[in-house]
Amino acid sequence: MLKEERQHIILNEVALHNKVLLTDIAELLDVSIDTIRRDVKELDGENRLRKVHGGAISLGFTSSTVQNANIYALEEKRKIAEKAVTMLKEGGVIFIDGGTTCLELARQIPETIKLTCFTMSLQVAMELLSKPNVKVIFVGGEISPDSQISVGLNTIHQLSEIQVDYSFIGTGYVDSIFGLTEFDWDIVQVKKAVIKASKKTVLLSISEKLNSQHRYKTCDINAINTMITELNPNNNLLNLFRNQEIHLL
Amino acid sequence: MLKEERQHIILNEVALHNKVLLTDIAELLDVSIDTIRRDVKELDGENRLRKVHGGAISLGFTSSTVQNANIYALEEKRKIAEKAVTMLKEGGVIFIDGGTTCLELARQIPETIKLTCFTMSLQVAMELLSKPNVKVIFVGGEISPDSQISVGLNTIHQLSEIQVDYSFIGTGYVDSIFGLTEFDWDIVQVKKAVIKASKKTVLLSISEKLNSQHRYKTCDINAINTMITELNPNNNLLNLFRNQEIHLL
DNA sequence: TCAATAAATGCTTTTTTTTGCAGTATTTAA
DNA sequence: TTAAATACTGCAAAAAAAAGCATTTATTGA
Structure with missing residues (x-):
């Protein structure tokens, strides 16, 4: 499996569920967790998602809306x-x-x-x-x-x-x-x-x-x-x- | 469950109800109260909510940044x-x-x-x-x-x-x-x-x-x-x- | 084709983070 | 004031991250 392909799948999962666990992805793609970790680290560096302990979350999940709108909903x-x-x-x-x-x-x-x-x-x-x-x-x-x-x-x-x-x-x-x-x-x-x-x-x-x-x-x-x-x-x-x-x- | 995910839910509950009990959140998310306590403490440190005894309250109520821009003398x-x-x-x-x-x-x-x-x-x-x-x-x-x-x-x-x-x-x-x-x-x-x-x-x-x-x-x-x-x-x-x-x- | 190099991957070990628990201190409410 | 609820501290187990290293794979240029 190509690296690009893998990363694409990761991004897709994140977009879909707002979050992923590294272990889940590793199992899903049948590669070592280190590989996934490296992928996620790279994607984080490119600002395509945010890496957190144990997984990754989508950017929209956390960013912006906190400051500009103090009022919920x-x-x-x-x-x-x-x-x-x-x-x-x-x-x-x-x-x-x-x-x-x-x-x-x-x-x-x-x-x-x-x-x-x-x-x-x-x-x-x-x-x-x-x-x-x-x-x-x-x-x-x-x-x-x-x-x-x-x-x-x-x-x-x-x-x-x-x-x-x-x-x-x-x-x-x-x-x-x-x-x-x-x-x-x-x-x-x-x-x-x-x-x-x-x-x-x-x-x-x-x-x-x-x-x-x-x-x-x-x-x-x-x-x-x-x-x-x-x-x-x-x-x-x-x-x-x-x-x-x-x-x- | 990822820590970020949990904290997001906490913020959501606080925004929704203005005030939450740590015990309620712990039960809701099925984690120990210590974890919630630590989360809330962290979020408080980031000024995303205010921690109070037994719970947390929304900032929207307290951070009334009243301007003193044009006060004479x-x-x-x-x-x-x-x-x-x-x-x-x-x-x-x-x-x-x-x-x-x-x-x-x-x-x-x-x-x-x-x-x-x-x-x-x-x-x-x-x-x-x-x-x-x-x-x-x-x-x-x-x-x-x-x-x-x-x-x-x-x-x-x-x-x-x-x-x-x-x-x-x-x-x-x-x-x-x-x-x-x-x-x-x-x-x-x-x-x-x-x-x-x-x-x-x-x-x-x-x-x-x-x-x-x-x-x-x-x-x-x-x-x-x-x-x-x-x-x-x-x-x-x-x-x-x-x-x-x-x-x- | 073949070596030389670089990149990617997996494995092992060490370090860090997270979490729950137990005991103690503090705060709150009656 | 006392009793209950809550907070804090230190600790240990588990999970995850990081670092280093070895192996494999891919790429390049002769």
């Missing part, structure tokens, strides 16, 4: 935000949760629309301040360093005194049976209060979070009036959520 | 902040106002000191979140787009219910006779409430603002316990402020 979240924006009504009073998806919603609010926005996320508040026609009201309290939102009794108490038309919330985990769940107990308490303070609740979640769950429960799935994912509402992945109570967008 | 403000920091006491409860000088104070708070900080400035709150030993409590309310601080009745009411050891405040204008004055009526109301909520009030002001005044009055100069400028306390420019009641630093 930004494209999906943009899509979700776009859909959410269509639900906004001139003069409405809404609540926007923290998290990157909701932050994206805040970004995409049109400059022209007049809104009153409550939020307990520092970042969302900052973002909203650049919208000339949005009145921003921050629900204060102790700020959780991890999530950068207000949590605690004071926050919950304040939420109990307001009532908004729509709240747009994110969640850590969502499941058709277990409902919305979170990692943090504090956050669950606040989200409960948000839902209570809203006439209608809109959940923004990328489809990757569907059918996952964690320790603390925020609410049943029925507490959500509208769920927005980046998927088409007819997508089969949403079948479990398809019932008379929840509206998919 | 930054050097002077840094000097002021340095002096102000010396007044901080371990375990103290303080209030930090908005404005670039106070923001600089927030930045210069040592990582080691334990504090409870109230603030109504979004930027200050963000900055304080990077201090591991500072508990941040945001005094909520309607956010003024210009100053990026909470204003309004709700804010004032909440301030009426707290009492801090020290408040560090800025001002638009300060004069030995007319006291502290501002351009905005809203802001004056809030600052009054802040001073009321403080056992001692510390004014941070660059010397350029001395002997200037504006429309709305916050308080008399005597309401200030300590005034910090970038100048040496013996500087002649401070002569008018030299009396038995106000302490110059």
Whole structure:
């Protein structure tokens, strides 16, 4: 077997599976592992893949997207935000949760629309301040360093005194049976209060979070009036959520 | 499984859920928790996530690289902040106002000191979140787009219910006779409430603002316990402020 | 064709990396 | 404060990489 041929096969495997193990390739091609090691080293030198301990991985697997986009799955979240924006009504009073998806919603609010926005996320508040026609009201309290939102009794108490038309919330985990769940107990308490303070609740979640769950429960799935994912509402992945109570967008 | 592959999955989980438990990941990937611990430590070292006790959290929340590109008289403000920091006491409860000088104070708070900080400035709150030993409590309310601080009745009411050891405040204008004055009526109301909520009030002001005044009055100069400028306390420019009641630093 | 050289490959040994484990220290939460 | 959970340390086994060497294969020029 020619060296070129071998290397071609290696690259092919890497392109196909994003990674290969040296031992696998050696067995597959029936040559010694040293040969494969040398091949991979050469290909690494040519920047055709990246050699790592025990194997090789494709370049696309690691590179770029880390720096230029700090936000995971930004494209999906943009899509979700776009859909959410269509639900906004001139003069409405809404609540926007923290998290990157909701932050994206805040970004995409049109400059022209007049809104009153409550939020307990520092970042969302900052973002909203650049919208000339949005009145921003921050629900204060102790700020959780991890999530950068207000949590605690004071926050919950304040939420109990307001009532908004729509709240747009994110969640850590969502499941058709277990409902919305979170990692943090504090956050669950606040989200409960948000839902209570809203006439209608809109959940923004990328489809990757569907059918996952964690320790603390925020609410049943029925507490959500509208769920927005980046998927088409007819997508089969949403079948479990398809019932008379929840509206998919 | 390759190490890189594992780390990629960890980053993915962190990006997805903002926070993950080491035990969860270990179970998910079916490797020992030590391995995950080492991976997370490594990724933390590369600034790809932040390791916390028991897990890891996404950087998107913490690395709010707030620019200080165009801060006027930054050097002077840094000097002021340095002096102000010396007044901080371990375990103290303080209030930090908005404005670039106070923001600089927030930045210069040592990582080691334990504090409870109230603030109504979004930027200050963000900055304080990077201090591991500072508990941040945001005094909520309607956010003024210009100053990026909470204003309004709700804010004032909440301030009426707290009492801090020290408040560090800025001002638009300060004069030995007319006291502290501002351009905005809203802001004056809030600052009054802040001073009321403080056992001692510390004014941070660059010397350029001395002997200037504006429309709305916050308080008399005597309401200030300590005034910090970038100048040496013996500087002649401070002569008018030299009396038995106000302490110059 | 045939030698001389260079390249490629496989094998062995040594070194490094990775991983899990056990014991101890530290942190967190009740 | 104590008890539980988590982190750290050192260690040993296993896997992989690196280096050196011998053998084979390919290439070149007479």
